[in-house]
Every structure is written in structure tokens, then in C-alpha cells.
Amino acid sequence: MQHVRRSPEEIAANRARYEEHQRKGLEFAPKALPAPSPLPAPPVDAVRVVHQEVIPGGWYWSTRIKRGETLRIAQQQGFSTVTLVAWNAAETSERLNLPDTVKMQWTTALSKGRVIFSDISQDLLDYCRKAADAEGLLARCAFVLAAADRLTGVADASVDAVTTRSVLIYVKDKAAALREFYRVLKPGGRVSLFEPINVLMSAADPDRFSGYDVTPVRALAAKVQAVYESIQPPGVDPMIDFDDRDLVRHTRNAGFPDIDLELRVSVKARKQPIPWEQFLRTSGNPLVPTFGDALDRSLSQQEAAEFTSYLRPLVETGAGLERRAVAYLTAAKE
Ligand SMILES: C[S@@+](CC[C@H](N)C(=O)[O-])C[C@H]1O[C@@H](n2cnc3c(N)ncnc32)[C@H](O)[C@@H]1O
Numbered sequence: 045m046q047h048v049r050r051s052p053e054e055i056a057a058n059r060a061r062y063e064e065h066q067r068k069g070l071e072f073a074p075k076a077l078p079a080p081s082p083l084p085a086p087p088v089d090a091v092r093v094v095h096q097e098v099i100p101g102g103w104y105w106s107t108r109i110k111r112g113e114t115l116r117i118a119q120q121q122g123f124s125t126v127t128l129v130a131w132n133a134a135e136t137s138e139r140l141n142l143p144d145t146v147k148m149q150w151t152t153a154l155s156k157g158r159v160i161f162s163d164i165s166q167d168l169l170d171y172c173r174k175a176a177d178a179e180g181l182l183a184r185c186a187f188v189l190a191a192a193d194r195l196t197g198v199a200d201a202s203v204d205a206v207t208t209r210s211v212l213i214y215v216k217d218k219a220a221a222l223r224e225f226y227r228v229l230k231p232g233g234r235v236s237l238f239e240p241i242n243v244l245m246s247a248a249d250p251d252r253f254s255g256y257d258v259t260p261v262r263a264l265a266a267k268v269q270a271v272y273e274s275i276q277p278p279g280v281d282p283m284i285d286f287d288d289r290d291l292v293r294h295t296r297n298a299g300f301p302d303i304d305l306e307l308r309v310s311v312k313a314r315k316q317p318i319p320w321e322q323f324l325r326t327s328g329n330p331l332v333p334t335f336g337d338a339l340d341r342s343l344s345q346q347e348a349a350e351f352t353s354y355l356r357p358l359v360e361t362g363a364g365l366e367r368r369a370v371a372y373l374t375a376a377k378e
Contacts (some may be wrong), residue, residue, distance in 0.1 A: 244369035
């Protein structure tokens with residue numbers, strides 16, 4: 045590179061020109077920040093659209109914009125930003141360098157916190173998007189349809205925290221999910237999980253059906269229970285194949301050096317009393333039939349009547365044990 049020497053007079057002249065430009069610019073500059081743009085941006089009236097084009101990711105495009113025309117750039121998916129440089133055609137030293145502007149907004153958004161909502165259910169993501177929109181928070185949210193054990197679309201070392209509630213209980217390969225959580229976390233990032241530990245709940249009381257002592261109708265209860273076990277085999281189904289020690293082991297194996305797990309087990313002598321019809325419409329979790337369906341599938345009419353006449357008073361008076369076991373796990377990546 046050739047170094048251009050300037051005389052003190054030239055330096056002073058350049059400086060004066062620069063200051064004059066700055067002074068003129070400040071005369072036109074707004075004296076207060078504009079109000080935030082509405083989100084999402086209001087739709088453009090179709091008859092007023094002069095030109096519309098889809099630019100592939102990583103591609104470039106140029107155009108001439110006349111006074112009074114507006115350019116709108118919208119990103120339908122992905123996380124990257126647009127680089128835009130605009131020159132005044134009549135005075136090319138006057139320009140707008142959007143990469144800097146966008147980076148600034150991006151940084152500001154980051155400091156306020158951004159959330160990636162991820163789930164395997166598109167319905168749930170849509171619901172979540174609506175809720176974020178209603179709060180005016182869409183600009184700080186991203187929605188990723190992915191399984192917890194394969195977080196495709198979330199980059200390595202890109203997030204500060206991963207948090208889930210009652211999600212790993214649905215995931216067969218919990219070890220892989222914890223490896224994914226480790227992968228997407230930045231160094232120093234943290235994971236915070238809440239999981240029910242089902243094997244320490246109803247499965248811990250074989251003489252009970254949903255917490256009610258069914259010893260006098262044991263054979264009938266076993267038939268109803270068999271419906272559930274055929275759908276969710278104990279020790280095999282993701283909901284009942286793990287306990288708190290497995291969560292710690294998977295977390296450790298994923299690479300987290302510091303782990304904290306708090307197990308809370310509570311047993312209450314009474315359950316919430318509920319009307320029998322309501323009990324028949326409930327189920328232990330969303331993946332299994334309701335108690336009413338399970339009764340229909342497993343018992344004859346006479347058996348169902350016998351089972352009902354025994355269980356109904358217990359359900360309606362709350363004469364059963366309420367057992368809960370939940371684990372809170374936190375861990376940090378080095
Ligand atoms: C009991 S709900 C919990 C929802 C929410 N976390 C809460 O606490 O209200 C379980 C969620 O896990 C999601 N899920 C099930 N299997 C999953 C998987 N393999 N990967 C990611 N999410 C999964 C379901 O779609 C559902 O939204």
C-alpha cells in the first residue's frame with residue numbers, strides 16, 4: 045500500500061470539509077430517536093408493489109431506488125442478517141452502511157435476551173409464536189422444529205442456556221439429548237432441567253392403582269393396569285425407564301463437569317377428591333387412554349361394575365396416596 049503524505053494545509057482543508065459535512069448532516073438528522081417499527085411489519089398494499097424478488101441465502105442483488113420509494117427486506121426463515129450498502133447516486137460519498145446498523149440492532153436484541161423455542165410439535169410452536177406475538181416479543185424469538193436428541197438448526201456453541209420442563213421424559217435417547225444440549229451451549233453456558241421421575245411415583249406402589257389401594261380388587265386392577273403396560277412397558281418406555289441417577293449419569297457423560305440434582309419426593313395421605321365421571325375422562329399422561337377407555341378395553345360389564353363400585357367412593361372422597369417425585373437438574377459447561 046502506498047502511503048500518501050498530505051501537507052498541513054491539505055489536512056486542515058480535509059478536516060474543515062469533514063466538519064462541514066458533519067454539521068450539515070446534523071441539521072437534517074432527527075433530534076429524537078424514531079418510535080420502534082411495528083412488529084410484525086404491516087402488509088404492503090399489493091397495488092403499490094413496484095418489484096418483488098426472493099434472494100437466495102448468501103446471494104447478492106443490486107437495484108436503483110427512486111426518491112419516495114421504499115425498500116422492504118423480509119426474512120422468512122433462518123437466523124442470519126442482510127448486508128446492505130446504499131449510495132446516493134448523485135453524491136456517492138453519501139452512503140448508508142447497513143451491516144453496521146443491523147449488527148448494532150442485533151447486539152441490542154441479544155443484550156435483551158433471545159429465546160429459541162424448540163419442540164417436535166409444530167402445533168405447539170405455532171401456539172408459542174402466537175403467544176410471543178401477543179406480547180410484542182416476536183423479534184426476540186426463534187422457533188425450531190426439532191427433537192431434543194437432534195437439535196438440527198441450532199448451531200454448536202450458540203446459546204447461553206438450555207431449559208426444559210417435562211420433555212426428556214418423552215425422549216427415548218436421553219443420553220443423546222444431553223449431548224445435544226452440551227453441543228449447542230457456549231462455554232460457560234448452563235442447562236436447567238425439570239423432570240418427573242415416574243418410577244418413583246405410581247410404579248413404586250404395585251398394590252395401588254393411580255394411588256388408590258386396590259388390594260380387594262387386585263385381579264381386576266391388574267387387568268386394567270395391563271392395558272397401560274402394553275402401551276408403555278415398564279423399564280422400556282421412555283417415561284418409566286429412568287430415574288434421577290440416570291439423569292446425572294447422562295449429564296456427566298455428555299461432558300458437563302459440574303452437576304447439581306435435587307430430587308423431591310412427596311407422599312400425601314389424601315388425594316384431591318374428584319367426581320367419578322371426571323376421573324373416567326382423565327389419564328396418567330397424554331400418550332395413554334383415559335381410565336374410562338382402559339376399563340372398557342379390559343373388563344367385562346360385570347367386572348367393570350364391580351371395579352367401579354369399589355373404586356368410585358375412594359376417588360370421590362380422595363382416599364388415596366398422592367405421590368410425587370421430581371428432579372431439578374442444573375449443570376454448567378466449562
Ligand atoms: C409435557 S409437555 C411439556 C411442555 C412444556 N415444556 C411445559 O412444561 O408446559 C412435553 C412436550 O415435549 C414435547 N416432546 C415430546 N417428545 C419430544 C422430543 N423427542 N423432542 C422434543 N420435544 C418433545 C411435546 O411435543 C410436548 O410439547
